Amino acid sequence: MKILSKNTLAALAVVVMTATGAGNANASELKVEKQEWTFAGPFGYFDDAQLQRGFQIYKEVCSACHGLSRVAFRNLGDKGALGYSEDQIKALAAEYEVTDAQPDEEGEMFDRAAKPFDYFPSPFANDNAARASNSGALPPDLSLMAKSRAVGRGFPLFIVDAFTMYQEHGPDYLYGLLTGYESDEPNDDGKYISHGYLGKDGIIAMAPPLADETVEYTDGTPATLEQHSKDVISFLMWTAEPKLEERKQLGFKVILFLILFAGLLYLTKRKVWANIEH
C-alpha cells in the first residue's frame, strides 16, 4: 500500500524547510556553528554573573552605537535577571540622561537623570543621525536581536535541530558574527568582513567591536574575545526573552504532570477492564 504520495512528501519537505528557516536564501550559504549556552535545553537558565558581565560589555562598548529601547532599568532587577538590588539599579539609571516625557512649566522639553522606570536611551537622536555617524549604515536596536536572526545550521543539521527542538540559532549566529572578523583594518570603502555575517560576502559596516581584553572583568573571568562574545550574547538573549527561565521551568512541570497523568490513566484503565472477560 502506498501511504505517502510523492506530492505529500514534497509538501512535507517544504513545510519542514520553511519551519526551520532553511529556505532563506542568505542563510543557506552561511554555516552557523552550535555553541554551548547555559540557557539551551529544557533545564536552561541564565547565569547572573555572566549576564552582569554581558551588560558591562553592552554598556562600555555596544551602547555607543546600539540602543536597547525595550529594556527599562528596573528590568535588570527582575526575577531571573541580573540579580541587581533596587539601590544598585537606582545608581545605575542615574548614570544616564533621558528627556522627560512631560515639558517643564515653560513648555520646553528637558533632560534629567534616568530613573529605574525609564528605558535605555538610544545613542542617537534618530535613525538619520545614527546613519550619518556610521558611514550610512544603521546600527539596529539590540533588544530583540538574539531572537531575530534565526539562521539555521544548514542541511542536514537543521533536521536534527527541528527534532531536538534546538532553538539557539540566534545566539549561535551572533557568536559567529562577533568572532568571525577577518581583520580589524577596514577595506577601501571603510567596511569590514566577518565570515559570520549574513550580508553578501560577509561585508559589514560595523568594525569588530570586541577583541581580547576589550573590557576589564572584576570577577576574574578570562577576558578573551570568545568569553566577551558569549557574555554579551547571553545578556542579549535575556533582553530578547526575559521570561525564558520561567517558560522552561513551566514546560518541565507540564511534561512531568503529563507523564504522571498518563501513568494514572493506565492504572485506571487496568482496573476498569480487570473483570471484563474477553
Ligand code: HEC
Ligand atoms: C561604532 C559603532 C558600533 C559599535 C560600538 C557596535 N556596533 Fe554593532 N553595528 C554597527 C553598525 C553600523 C551596524 C550595521 C552594519 C551594517 O548594516 O553593515 C551594526 C550591526 C550590528 C548587528 C546586526 C548584524 C546583522 O545580522 O544585521 C549586531 C548583532 C551588532 N551590531 C552587535 C553589536 C554588539 C554586540 C556590539 C558590542 C559588543 C556592537 N554591535 C558594537 C555599529 C556598531
